[in-house]
Amino acid sequence: MAGVGNAHLRAPGDALLRVENLVVEYKARGGGAVQAVSGASIDVVAGETVAVVGESGCGKTTLAKGVMQLIQTASGSVMLDGADLTKLKGEDLRKVRPKIQMIFQDSISSLDPHLKVRALVEQPLKVWGRGNDEERLKKVDELLRSVNMDPEIVGDRKPTEFSGGQCQRISIARALSLEPKILICDEPVSSLDVSIQSQILNIIQDMKKRYGLSLLFISHDLSVVRAISDRIVVMYLGKICEVSTPDKLANSPAHHYTHALVSAVPVPDPKLGRRKAILQGEPPSPTNPPSGCRFRTRCPAATEKCTAEEPQLREVSPGQFVACHHPRG
Amino acid sequence: MSEMFSLVDLKVRFDTKRGALNAVRGATIHVAAGECLGVVGESGSGKTVMWRAAMGLLRGRRVTRQGSVTLDGTELLTMTEKEVRQLWGTKIAMVFQDPMTALNPVRRIGSQISEALVKRLGMSKDEAAARTLELLKLVRMPETEKLVRKFPHQLSGGMRQRVMIAMAIACNPKVLLADEPTTALDVTVQAQVLDLLSELREKLGMAMVIVTHDLGIVAGHSDRIAVMYAGEIVELAPTVELFSNTRMPYTEALLNSIPKLTDTSGSRMRAIPGSPPDPVATTTGCFFAPRCAYATDRCRSEHPELVDDGSGHAYRCFFPLGKGK
Numbered sequence: 001m002a003g004v005g006n007a008h009l010r011a012p013g014d015a016l017l018r019v020e021n022l023v024v025e026y027k028a029r030g031g032g033a034v035q036a037v038s039g040a041s042i043d044v045v046a047g048e049t050v051a052v053v054g055e056s057g058c059g060k061t062t063l064a065k066g067v068m069q070l071i072q073t074a075s076g077s078v079m080l081d082g083a084d085l086t087k088l089k090g091e092d093l094r095k096v097r098p099k100i101q102m103i104f105q106d107s108i109s110s111l112d113p114h115l116k117v118r119a120l121v122e123q124p125l126k127v128w129g130r131g132n133d134e135e136r137l138k139k140v141d142e143l144l145r146s147v148n149m150d151p152e153i154v155g156d157r158k159p160t161e162f163s164g165g166q167c168q169r170i171s172i173a174r175a176l177s178l179e180p181k182i183l184i185c186d187e188p189v190s191s192l193d194v195s196i197q198s199q200i201l202n203i204i205q206d207m208k209k210r211y212g213l214s215l216l217f218i219s220h221d222l223s224v225v226r227a228i229s230d231r232i233v234v235m236y237l238g239k240i241c242e243v244s245t246p247d248k249l250a251n252s253p254a255h256h257y258t259h260a261l262v263s264a265v266p267v268p269d270p271k272l273g274r275r276k277a278i279l280q281g282e283p284p285s286p287t288n289p290p291s292g293c294r295f296r297t298r299c300p301a302a303t304e305k306c307t308a309e310e311p312q313l314r315e316v317s318p319g320q321f322v323a324c325h326h327p328r329g
Numbered sequence: 330m331s332e333m334f335s336l337v338d339l340k341v342r343f344d345t346k347r348g349a350l351n352a353v354r355g356a357t358i359h360v361a362a363g364e365c366l367g368v369v370g371e372s373g374s375g376k377t378v379m380w381r382a383a384m385g386l387l388r389g390r391r392v393t394r395q396g397s398v399t400l401d402g403t404e405l406l407t408m409t410e411k412e413v414r415q416l417w418g419t420k421i422a423m424v425f426q427d428p429m430t431a432l433n434p435v436r437r438i439g440s441q442i443s444e445a446l447v448k449r450l451g452m453s454k455d456e457a458a459a460r461t462l463e464l465l466k467l468v469r470m471p472e473t474e475k476l477v478r479k480f481p482h483q484l485s486g487g488m489r490q491r492v493m494i495a496m497a498i499a500c501n502p503k504v505l506l507a508d509e510p511t512t513a514l515d516v517t518v519q520a521q522v523l524d525l526l527s528e529l530r531e532k533l534g535m536a537m538v539i540v541t542h543d544l545g546i547v548a549g550h551s552d553r554i555a556v557m558y559a560g561e562i563v564e565l566a567p568t569v570e571l572f573s574n575t576r577m578p579y580t581e582a583l584l585n586s587i588p589k590l591t592d593t594s595g596s597r598m599r600a601i602p603g604s605p606p607d608p609v610a611t612t613t614g615c616f617f618a619p620r621c622a623y624a625t626d627r628c629r630s631e632h633p634e635l636v637d638d639g640s641g642h643a644y645r646c647f648f649p650l651g652k653g654k
Contacts, residue, residue: 202598272549
């Protein structure tokens, strides 16, 4: 993986969010820096769901935080509605934030335990001085109803009284109160039970339609991502290795890493038999990434070229881009 | 089938501030020697409590255990902690979900594994050290000589889980309980660990119980599956049978709610409405009835028993799927 290059980006005018060559570094012990994201480019068109998948440590959450400017980015640009977020500071950056909101994996700890549900959902509106008390309350109740919660029942309760799934619904209502253009979802269903997972995914889908949202959806779960996204970006060790449509990702992955990921997904059907793990070992440390293609140390098709030269993202079929010297298929 | 580990009408109750919490409400299940049983359920279904209580890990003033648990012919529930401790490792062992908290953070990997060998099997320190290296090779760890000098925090999640497995199999247990063994791991590492567990089970002839919330994990790695809901076993069947002739509406709903790679994109998830019942509240009727698409008045007033249809497929439902009315 490896890849660099922006062949997969659409025309700048079409994209609502356009991230180019984003680099995020963390300080390492004893000086140096670790690049958690090393030159990733993604774009999101209005009304689209773009998913970023990868294993722990591949940089997907760091990418999301970099887009949100919750952490400092080392280089690259994040264009939202004509403004480069990486160049904005203080009040200017704050003013952009209502357009781009985020929900987190651990919904319970992301809500202030002292506030009642109505106050939680109302808070962003208050901070931004939207409407008067009466209008805000009306809006809050409408938001709660839209995530299938009855404001009369839940309005005066506190987050601790709710399950993870219910807290995630409150988080969604809160994030949408400012009517953002983009919602960034960082593993929103990973800590939930399967039966609750699908409820939340359905709500996110409904909200997307209802409010005309675009989604940047971060997840490690390929099955979840397959069901809800229009475009999937696969990351490995801080770089993008494949950009694909959900159908192509599941049926004809071009990158060897994507293929391994897809094969490792447990299938709830004993008739398909047990598939042997294709990938052995674990990703190398990002402090000292392999030269050339970053996946070459675990890749079944690696050659000398992969050591010497970093592959660029290129289109292998319509809508499918891969950063590999020897793609599958 | 020789029964290695049997739970008969096991009930586990916790005394809480809000009242009695019935975590397990009378579970009967037998694990045969060499068999792999998958136990599936959502958070709070009692799947973990059931096995921990059976193993004797859950005890104390606020825990009430009733019923019978036999391991290789020995009754466990009446044993003192000291007595049951003698069986841990040699007869029954457990692999936990979170290998970081299950391992001692301030002791080296090698000494943690060899401790059981010295204490349980009476090996000398040198023998134990040599056996530790063998065990680590058995769980496919690289550079074992260096590894035994390391501390848990120096290892990745997948490697820690391998160390846990090496510790669990150190004294050749007859039964290995794996409680969500791969939940904290990435999908590629998960596949490796599951393959390893299956391979070790065959090699060592252990019976294994895999407790998980993920039906996908047990589909490829178990002989039989028990599905739990609200502290009860609601369906128990050979793995292929459970998937091809699902009888319990809850199992069907659970299967439907899992997003699959084979789904067409953009399709709507088939969620199960509502949430599981409060374990403290008393409920009449079938516990799943409020969320069940097929529930009738009878389901809401009368509690169904777990019945075996004669083929080793048991379910807890008045109107099982595929059986007509």
